[in-house]
Amino acid sequence: MESRQLGTGGPVVAAVGLGCLGLSGGYGAVAGHEAATAIRTALDLGITLLDTADFYGGGENERLVGRAIAGRRDEVVLATRGGVRAAAPGAPPTIVDGAPDSLRAACEASLERLGVDHVDLYYLARADPRVPVEDSVGALAELRAEGKVRHVGLSEVAAGTLRRAAATCTIAALESEYSLWERHVEAEILPTARELGIGLVAHTPLGKGFLTGAHRSPGDLGERDHRRNHPRFREGNFERNRELVEEAAAIAARTGMTPAQLALAWLLSAGPDVVPIPGSRRPEHLRENVRAAALRLDAADRARLAEVFAPERVAGERHPAHRRVAGVAEDGRPAG
Template sequence: MNPVDPPDLPGRRLGDAGPRVSALGLGCLGLSGGYGPVSEADAVDVVRHAIDLGVTLVDTADFYGDGRNEELVGRAVAGRRDEVVIATRGGVRTARPGGPPSVVDGRPVSLRDACHASLRRLGVDHIDLYYLGRVDPAVPVADSVGALAELVQAGKVGHIGLSEATPDQVRAAHSVHPVSALETEYSLWERHAEAAILPTVRELGIGFVAHTPLGKGMLTGVLRYPGELGERDMRRNHPRFQGTNFARNRELVDELELMALARGLTPAQLALAWLLARGDDVVPIPGTRSRDRLAENLAALRVRLPADESRRLTELFTADRVAGPRLPVRR
């Protein structure tokens, strides 16, 4: 179930027993809206182009675009199935079509159904890495992971992952079935994983997939004012993109931009290089709808960050300097 090593890109293994993947994956959330419009043809093209460039980890979820995201990933990988590790997740739903992922359902029966539906939409006979999208507080994690373990035994899933789980949940899950990867937000401006989550996965030999590595685009420097965000842009609901928070965060990005400029890099490249330097077990999955930005992001793999520069970046985006919580407040 492992693809061959990517032709050009350095690889990283997800955990002691997980699949080997390109050191940067492709996050597909933005390919069905969320950050603005994109045609299905362009979305499929970006995924195919990523595979051409040696990306072997493609990350989607069953609720993205109400299932359309998995369908387009399926179209993109058709005929090239062996070249990619497909990662998707179940256990989280939207309460209404197009709504935010607000319903967590980790019951074994729901996870089995969700996995089968993902297999159908992706048009594949197995999913390489299947994440429990969120741990359901109403269901023992052992029961949810037990259902995923059965899917592994049935050959429908290659490896099990967790998403945004706590250290205790990771331990409990890993004692039921080996967990190959934990996917959690991690970037210059979101470092909550460093305190206890990263040490836990390192101790257990679990890989770490860093989602939202570009801070939903903020760390790329392209956003200057909150007013630039379109009507349907999901960042409008995120506190860090609002009002004075935006302005304060933008000041940090200004400094990131200057540091990048001095090195002949883009802010996105510097932000990704910093993340890649956190450890060989960290695999960031930046998302983009653009071929050019994809190539730009992949070039971060060639950047070697001197220790003093890395430290400056670490100190620039400390939690007390970043304005606003990372998630919208749910009412």
């Protein structure tokens, strides 16, 4: 698979990575052996970037990833993040905490759960509006100097915050949502990252599975599937968004791609500094995603897809209100 570099001097990774959130049951129950098999299959297929976080499954996701990569650490570019925590065990992660001491403790706890002596990429999960971002990334720079972190990244921050952080510490990557149906980074964030020599890791590149065309109605989602509460999956919005996916599916059929491959190929064509991390867990879907790295869209199809998924045509907000991290807006700026 094609390789891409995250940032100037950052890690080199396969063009398609693996987001591990769904392996902890966010889209329904997942057996432990199934999750481990997904990770090992991804490595077998040439995927190198594995993305987790200390708040996925209350830390269980990191333990799962650590067990799955045991004996294969040298094949993995391991990414995790800290700086968001829950108010109590089992509660959702809604408290932003970018204090240097908290980040150090979070990173060291992640290393223990993962069973490794360093992570290749450590993200500040959100910029804390109560702590200067310079202080937060300064703490991550100290961890890098100690060898516990190889590269520093940020997640879901605004362009101005990214610029301030980069003036303090070399930033290899910015992780933000980017896909056909969520293109907010195109206005300011992605151009700023490129100006600063920072790679973009695109999470949710398949629109939580919606862009695959697999879901015909909101009722397709299981009782424990968190997408039931997502604005874009609710009745009314679902049907309008489904129309966009059907338009894309026609382009996919004409070009010999699946809808998922079309969505990934569109994203990969955004530039060599963009690395999508779909969260697929079935081996057949992982193989499908990897094949997308070799597919190419012509300029006309890329432009047509941009028209089909123009931001004003997508129905529903990006996140449900209860999932927004306390005190921080969706683009990383202080809320309110």
